[in-house]
Amino acid sequence: MGINSSQTLRRKNLTAQDIIHECNEQSKVKQSYILVTGATSGIGIETGRTLALAGAKVYLMGRSETKLQEVITNINKELQQSTTGGSVQGVLCDLNSLASIKTFAQKFIQDNMPLNILILNAGIFNYKFAQTIDGLEQVMGVNHIGHAYLTKLLMPVLIANNPSRIVVVSSELQWGPPLNYQALEQMSSASTNRSKSWGMLRSYQQSKLANVLFARALAARYKDKQITAYSLHPGVIDTNLTSQLPLQGVLKKFIPKKTPEQGAATSVFCAIKPGLETENGRFFQDSTVTDLGDKWTEDDLDTFWKWTEKIIDERTANLS
Numbered sequence: 001m002g003i004n005s006s007q008t009l010r011r012k013n014l015t016a017q018d019i020i021h022e023c024n025e026q027s028k029v030k031q032s033y034i035l036v037t038g039a040t041s042g043i044g045i046e047t048g049r050t051l052a053l054a055g056a057k058v059y060l061m062g063r064s065e066t067k068l069q070e071v072i073t074n075i076n077k078e079l080q081q082s083t084t085g086g087s088v089q090g091v092l093c094d095l096n097s098l099a100s101i102k103t104f105a106q107k108f109i110q111d112n113m114p115l116n117i118l119i120l121n122a123g124i125f126n127y128k129f130a131q132t133i134d135g136l137e138q139v140m141g142v143n144h145i146g147h148a149y150l151t152k153l154l155m156p157v158l159i160a161n162n163p164s165r166i167v168v169v170s171s172e173l174q175w176g177p178p179l180n181y182q183a184l185e186q187m188s189s190a191s192t193n194r195s196k197s198w199g200m201l202r203s204y205q206q207s208k209l210a211n212v213l214f215a216r217a218l219a220a221r222y223k224d225k226q227i228t229a230y231s232l233h234p235g236v237i238d239t240n241l242t243s244q245l246p247l248q249g250v251l252k253k254f255i256p257k258k259t260p261e262q263g264a265a266t267s268v269f270c271a272i273k274p275g276l277e278t279e280n281g282r283f284f285q286d287s288t289v290t291d292l293g294d295k296w297t298e299d300d301l302d303t304f305w306k307w308t309e310k311i312i313d314e315r316t317a318n319l320s
Contacts, residue, residue, distance in 0.1 A: 011286045012235070016050035016264035019273070019287060024025075029274040030055030030085060033161065034271065035112040036054030037095065037147065038122025040067040043169075043234055047121060048088060049075050051271065055084035058112070060103075061122070063094040094123055095146035097133040098316050105153035115154060116161040117271050120147040120211070121169045125204050129187070129195035134315045137187035137198065143207035148214060148308050155222070161276075162226035166218055167270045170211035170273065171204070172233040172285065175292065178300070179206055179213070181307055188311075212283055212293040213304045220301060228277055230270040231293055232284040237263035277313035 014022075023029070034051055038044040041062035052058040052075055061204075062068040068090035075088045095105035124142050132141035151166060158164040183197045184206065215231035222229070235258040269287040270276065283293030 003142065012258075013262060014265045014287055015259075015261040016046055016268040017261065019265050019268045020050060020054045023272055023274065026140070026227075026274045026275075027177070029272045032056040032117050033059075034117040034119060034173070035059040035061060035091070036119045036121055037061045037093075037150070040064060040071050041269065042302075043237055043260050043263040044121045045071055046117070046260040047267045047271075049094055050261075050264060051270055052088045053078060053082055053084060054272075055086045056117075057086065057114075058088045059091050059115075060088055061091050062091050063092065063096070063100075063195075064090060065090070065191050068092065075301075080097055080312055082267055083233060085089040093150075095142045095150070098136070098146070098149055098312075099133070099319050101146060101150050102316065102319055104155065105150065108154065109157060114161050115157045116164040117167070118151065118154060118165070119159060119167045119267055121167075121267060122147070123169065123207075125200075127200055129198045131188070131194075134311070135188060135190065136311070136315065137184060137203065139203040140184060140207045140210065141188070143204075144210035144214060145311055145315075147211075150313050151214075151218070152312065155227075159222075161226045165271060166215070166227065166229040167267055168211045168215045168229065168231040169234055169267060170215075170231040171208040174208035174212050174231075174233075176205045176209065179209060179304065181303075184308050210304070210308075213296060213301060214308070216281045216293060216296060216303045217305045217308075220298070221305070223280060224307055228280040230276065230279070230282060230284055232266045233272055233292075234258070234263040235286070252283075276293070 003275050036044055036170050038060035039048045048058045048060045069111055071089050072090050093288050094100040130138040160203045187194050187198055212231045215229040266284050266287050267302035270283050270284055279289045282289050
């Protein structure tokens with residue numbers, strides 16, 4: 001990428017709008033059809049807003065029709081003053097439910113809606129153990145499995161509109177132990193001691209690592225279809241995602257936070273920056289490629305892919 005350490009320091013404070021200016025007309029953003037999950041709060045709003053104002057046709061995904069309409073109304077007010085030709089459209093889907101994901105994807109395909117950039121932005125951080133509607137440990141179920149199922153169902157559309165990109169919002173907190181498949185299976189069971197090995201930070205770390213592995217696995221499996229994938233750390237954002245963390249007041253004094261405008265920058269960068277094909281599957285931070293996701297082997301990725309497919313197949317087998 002040719003970015004040195006002094007440039008990296010400067011890039012920490014770039015906003016999503018700065019990235020739009022950096023890419024100029026070479027990004028083809030005005031020819032892009034982009035779906036953003038988790039688009040009714042935090043950096044999801046800012047990601048969708050910035051891309052629409054730059055001229056993209058953006059689908060904003062959320063589970064609350066009320067919140068979606070509020071976000072769309074606010075963005076449309078800005079679009080009325082814009083001449084770029086961008087637009088926003090709300091789409092309802094609950095990533096906590098595999099049935100909801102299937103219903104959404106079927107309608108999206110039936111309506112022949114184009115798509116060439118998928119931004120998997122939605123994420124949760126739980127303070128107590130919980131399971132999804134389908135009985136999956138909820139943090140992994142929403143942050144990875146739900147997104148993986150959505151991607152699987154929309155992949156024909158991405159291939160039909162290629163070259164396409166998949167952007168997976170992970171976290172610097174992905175750094176840690178490898179996935180514990182046995183523990184994940186236990187937490188997604190009906191066992192009375194299913195929460196025994198669950199931990200607040202551990203569950204989040206495991207889900208964010210899954211995001212990194214998912215981008216790597218997608219890159220390897222779909223590069224021949226002109227599909228590229230990237231994972232990223234958006235920064236510590238000034239939102240309510242981790243507002244209830246222990247010692248949060250102390251942490252605020254020592255960990256610099258980004259605004260949502262700055263937090264959305266790397267997502268926008270990975271979505272539209274020209275020439276990223278050579279960095280397919282890699283992990284980005286501060287709109288800069290890093291080596292933080294490079295250590296995983298093909299065997300690791302194969303094991304992860306088969307596990308993900310197994311979970312999806314098992315949990316969707318009886319969906320109508």
